[in-house]
Amino acid sequence: MKAKHQRMMLVIIALVAIVAAGLIAAWALRSQANYFYLPEQMSAEPPAVGQAVRLGGMVQVGSIETQADGVSVKFIVTGNEQSTIPVRYSGILPDLFVEGSGVVAEGSLGSDGVFEATNLLAKHDENYVPRELEGLEGHKGSDGYSETVAGLK
Amino acid sequence: MIAELGLAALWLSTALAALQMISGAMGIRDGAASPFAIYARPAAVVQAFLAVLSFFLLLYAFAVTDLSIKLVATNSHSAKPLIYKLTGTWGNHEGSMLLWVAVLALSGGLLAGLEHRLKEKTMSATLAVQGFVAIGFYSFLLLSSNPFERLPVPAIEGGGLNPLLQDIGLAIHPPTLYIGYVGLSVAFSLAMGALITRQVTPDFAKVLRPWVLGAWVFLTFGITAGSYWAYYELGWGGWWFWDPVENASLMPWLAATALLHSVSVLAARDALRTWTIMLGVLAFSMSMLGTFLVRSGVLTSVHSFAVDPERGSFILALLGLYIGGALVIFALRAGSISEGKRFSMTSREGALVFNNVMLSAILAIVLLGTLYPLLTEAFDVRVSVGPPYFNPAGAIFAIPMFVVMAIGPLLRWKDDKPARIQFELALVASIVIAIIALVAIFGDYNVLPVLGLALAVGLGVAALLPLRGRSLRRVPVATWGMVCAHFGIAVALFGMASESAFTTERLAAVAPGDAEEVGGWTVQLESIAPVAGPNWTAIEARVLASRGGGEPTILAPQSRNFWSPPQPTSESALITRWDGQLYVVIGDQAGTDESGNPRWQLRVWWKPFVTFIWYGGLLVAFGGILSIFGRVRVDLKRRNAAARGDVRREELDALNDSGPLPEPAE
Numbered sequence: 001m002k003a004k005h006q007r008m009m010l011v012i013i014a015l016v017a018i019v020a021a022g023l024i025a026a027w028a029l030r031s032q033a034n035y036f037y038l039p040e041q042m043s044a045e046p047p048a049v050g051q052a053v054r055l056g057g058m059v060q061v062g063s064i065e066t067q068a069d070g071v072s073v074k075f076i077v078t079g080n081e082q083s084t085i086p087v088r089y090s091g092i093l094p095d096l097f098v099e100g101s102g103v104v105a106e107g108s109l110g111s112d113g114v115f116e117a118t119n120l121l122a123k124h125d126e127n128y129v130p131r132e133l134e135g136l137e138g139h140k141g142s143d144g145y146s147e148t149v150a151g152l153k
Numbered sequence: 154m155i156a157e158l159g160l161a162a163l164w165l166s167t168a169l170a171a172l173q174m175i176s177g178a179m180g181i182r183d184g185a186a187s188p189f190a191i192y193a194r195p196a197a198v199v200q201a202f203l204a205v206l207s208f209f210l211l212l213y214a215f216a217v218t219d220l221s222i223k224l225v226a227t228n229s230h231s232a233k234p235l236i237y238k239l240t241g242t243w244g245n246h247e248g249s250m251l252l253w254v255a256v257l258a259l260s261g262g263l264l265a266g267l268e269h270r271l272k273e274k275t276m277s278a279t280l281a282v283q284g285f286v287a288i289g290f291y292s293f294l295l296l297s298s299n300p301f302e303r304l305p306v307p308a309i310e311g312g313g314l315n316p317l318l319q320d321i322g323l324a325i326h327p328p329t330l331y332i333g334y335v336g337l338s339v340a341f342s343l344a345m346g347a348l349i350t351r352q353v354t355p356d357f358a359k360v361l362r363p364w365v366l367g368a369w370v371f372l373t374f375g376i377t378a379g380s381y382w383a384y385y386e387l388g389w390g391g392w393w394f395w396d397p398v399e400n401a402s403l404m405p406w407l408a409a410t411a412l413l414h415s416v417s418v419l420a421a422r423d424a425l426r427t428w429t430i431m432l433g434v435l436a437f438s439m440s441m442l443g444t445f446l447v448r449s450g451v452l453t454s455v456h457s458f459a460v461d462p463e464r465g466s467f468i469l470a471l472l473g474l475y476i477g478g479a480l481v482i483f484a485l486r487a488g489s490i491s492e493g494k495r496f497s498m499t500s501r502e503g504a505l506v507f508n509n510v511m512l513s514a515i516l517a518i519v520l521l522g523t524l525y526p527l528l529t530e531a532f533d534v535r536v537s538v539g540p541p542y543f544n545p546a547g548a549i550f551a552i553p554m555f556v557v558m559a560i561g562p563l564l565r566w567k568d569d570k571p572a573r574i575q576f577e578l579a580l581v582a583s584i585v586i587a588i589i590a591l592v593a594i595f596g597d598y599n600v601l602p603v604l605g606l607a608l609a610v611g612l613g614v615a616a617l618l619p620l621r622g623r624s625l626r627r628v629p630v631a632t633w634g635m636v637c638a639h640f641g642i643a644v645a646l647f648g649m650a651s652e653s654a655f656t657t658e659r660l661a662a663v664a665p666g667d668a669e670e671v672g673g674w675t676v677q678l679e680s681i682a683p684v685a686g687p688n689w690t691a692i693e694a695r696v697l698a699s700r701g702g703g704e705p706t707i708l709a710p711q712s713r714n715f716w717s718p719p720q721p722t723s724e725s726a727l728i729t730r731w732d733g734q735l736y737v738v739i740g741d742q743a744g745t746d747e748s749g750n751p752r753w754q755l756r757v758w759w760k761p762f763v764t765f766i767w768y769g770g771l772l773v774a775f776g777g778i779l780s781i782f783g784r785v786r787v788d789l790k791r792r793n794a795a796a797r798g799d800v801r802r803e804e805l806d807a808l809n810d811s812g813p814l815p816e817p818a819e
Contacts (some may be wrong), residue, residue: 010428014510017550021514024546026523032542033525036535054537070662070743070752091660092388092740092756096721106537125311 003074019128032104039079042109049111055085077103077115087115094122156222156301156808162203163251163301166258167291169782173261174284180277190273194265200287201262208242208255211300213243221307224248224300230313230717232688240323246448246464247300249327253444256328256335260364261287264339270360270792272352279346286338289471297464304601313717316689322382330375330402336368337405340412344433345479353426358419358787361433363781365416370777376402377770379485383745383752388723388738390758392652392766395543399442400523401699404516408436411512414505422555422566424493428509434479439516440700441472446523446674497568504561511554518546548601555608555646559615568706577618585611598654605650613643630783638776645769651762659757662743664750672759674700674735679707681739681753689715691724694739694753698728710739733761 018028036054037047048124063076074089087105097103097120105117173196180190213223215238218231228245229238243249261283268276294300340361348356379402384392393399412432418425445468496502522538530535559581564573571578588607592598616639620628659671668677672773679695699705708726715722728735740754 007492010506014507014513017510018517019512021550022521024549025518025525028542028546029522029525029538033529033536035449036537052541066743068744071660071740092723092738092754129212152493 036104039077039085040081040083041113042085043083047109050108052106052108054104054106055087055115055117056102057085059097059101059103060084060100061099074114075099077105085115086113087117089117089120091120094120096122098122155210155214155219156303159207159214160299160301162207162210162357163291165252165293166200166203166239167288167295169196169203170258170284170287170291172196172284173200173718174281174288177277177279177281177284181281190277193277197265197280197283198262201258204255204258208251211248211251212239212242215239215773218311220309220311221300221304223304225311226304226308226529227312228314230311230688230815232717233314234687236321236324237314237319241318241333243324244314244318245329247298248300249293249331250290250294250448251300252328252793253331253335254287254294255757256331257287257290257338260332260336260339261342264342264364268360269359270517270788271346272350275346275348275350275352275357278349279342282345282349283338284344286342286475293464293467293471296777297467298516302564310717310771313688313715315718316713316715316720316722317386319715320382320667322378322385322386326375326379326382328375329371329378333370333372333375333409334402334405334443335369336364336371336607336664337440339364340368340409340433341437341479344430345482348482348490349432351489352485353419353430355420355423358416358429359784361429362413362416362420363744363785365409365436366777366781366784369406369413369776370781372406372409373774373777375771376406377767377774380766385725385727386722388725388759390650390656390658390738390756392763395522395539397523398447400519403445404519404523405436405443406437407512407519408439409518410433411509411516414438415509415519418505418710419493420531422494422496422502424496425506426490426493426504427487430483430487432509434476434483435513438472438476438479441468441475445472456764478517494567496566499564499571500568501561501566502562503794504557504564508554508561511550511557514550515554517548518550519543522546533687544601552604552608555612555642555703558639558642559612562619562639563615573688575614578622581611581615581618584614587687592654595653600656602650605646609643609647609650611639612646615645616640620621627686630659630786631780632783634776634778634780634783636776638773641769641772641774641776643769644765644772645767648762648765648767648769652760652766655761656763657759661755662746663754663755664746664752666750669755669757672733672735673763674757674759675702676735676755676757677705678753678755681711681751686713688717689713692739694725694755695740696737696755698735698737700730704810708737710733710737712739712741729764733759735759 002090003075015114034052034054036056039055042055056152057077057079060076060078063074065074066072067074071092073093074086074088076084076086087107089105089107101122103119104123106119107115107117107128110116122133174195176189176192176196179187180193183190211224214225215229216235218225218229218238220226220231224245224247228248229241233241240421241248243252261280264283265280271279303488332608343357343361343364347353376399379399380392383394383399384390411434415425415432417428419429448464448468522542525538526536560574560578565573565575585607589603592603592606616636619632619636631740657672659669659670659676663669665678665679665680668675670676675698677697679697681692681694684691684693691711693709693711696708696710697705698708706728708728710726711724713722713724714720723738723740726737736758738756740756743752743754746752
């Protein structure tokens, strides 16, 4: 094989592999990405039962019910409008999971219309808000923080 | 005073970086003949000193909690333990960027001070590029994120540090990762320098190699430490979340891994010239992309401290400037780099090229998965990409890579016949097939963990095969390094596969006295009591864990409440055995049982061999260290010998000039 040919071969092999990676990524992303739903979107166009999605909204005040087994909770997520979605979750609640605060639930919609959450994401800390929750009404992520640094500006 | 000194040191460093760039640029044209070329090296060294000084001044301000500095007032608190005051220096945007820049200057200074093997012109070009990169990041720091900004009126008390960051992990993970990230800037500058002066040679590769290896060792260590930190601190029992910020550290690692192998081919065989340069550019691009993703606020996570679009666009502009500039130079010069030595596909070079391509493909998978949510968000569709995407898509390329990684080191350079190593091939293949069969017979597990287990064992054996039939004492240190690093990959892969295949979990509400069974362990909640620390209060559980009726071990998981800033965290408790870890987290109070005793949520995992993930990471890093040590020692020896040879030759010449050579006495 001539030198030039070998270099061409290498370039072609590398290109094929990278393009293959790109195609696989594009295909997998279309089928595997978790789509994000607000409660109003979920009640208007519910995802297929069992499809992995994320649901984000505010935990309705007074809606958290601990079940008899002590480790499952049921609560209601509300959005900007009136629509509400009931959520069931088994596990230790995130540290900053409180009523009236924002939450992102990962999981899928059950056939009974209850969202089965496998994971709950609340705020990491006072300054951090899951991206999906930014701009949701009623979410005041950094109030406590801005009070502590008030007068510093 | 401290803050002003720090700021002055930073401005001076910026000026020196400019001097370094101009002086280096002069040196490219005229070499050492230019009267300006001599300033580049001293400028880099003094700049390193000043930038590090500036960082230490900020460290001091945090140590004494100087509340007249805005950064300290917003991010520190006088009641924090000293260690967290110090580590809090880089637990915020400005401080971490200052650390970034200080490491950048330090590596530039080390390069200028220690590296005398390169041609003067190439060195000038390298230092010019390094100065150019430094100027960009100095201006970012000074113009948009000044760490030394004063408050008009000193604050009475500071805002405190995110409690998740109040951990010894913060002392280790960011600095090591940054040294790795920024160490790649030297690889970038060297690659650019060699490209500009058309010196892409094995000698250049020998200079580049320790820098790439060094940066890679720090990256490996930083990622390993970060993974373990997230594992025990977040209380979710996971060790890798495919979080965009984790991916931001994985991408430079993948590129650096490809680069260090390609550099070895260039050094040993004078092949893969353009490919090595390309990877040098890619590796540092990934570092900068990582910095952009983490520091710009396009991603929100515990790593992104503040959202500020101005900063984001600034870093993006720098990213475009450096990557774009590098690609332009590459396009202009790539044609002039002549073809390296040839080799056949079944040779060690062939295997290395294959794995380079596989690493690049994995990099592409991770990169697209990380950027895709940002892309769709531009069209107002919000998605999140997680393990269901990364694991299978990555595995498509990782599995062939592991197979070739097992075989590659057994092949000879240039050209080899597969028949020569048929015994080794058969051995590794039969191990892999036997394990797949065994695991598939005895249990019902997912495909990926089973493949992972089998490949890990096969790879572990294959990693040691290059030592077969050699006298162990005469194996070069660098070869030991390779064996150790490859074995480490096998160990880590085994840990990952085992964790995802065999982990057992128990979640229950228990009253004191109740016991739960998980993975051969009996876990009993003994009591619950409140405790207090320097800046937190907590509910602490006393948990007795015994294995197979043995002596119980006491565990004390806590649910902590920090008061500045106010935030709860859960502190997990771990028992480490050689074959795994027991992981216990205490949750909230959960009602009462039938007899009226309060119940608490308890979550327990038994994770077989999970620790192997991090042992493997450490082995990989240690292999890198061995390799640097071996290479540098051999190189120093060779240079000493060459210098002695030169001296002797000169003496001989002098003797020849002075008259006929006397007969050597026998």
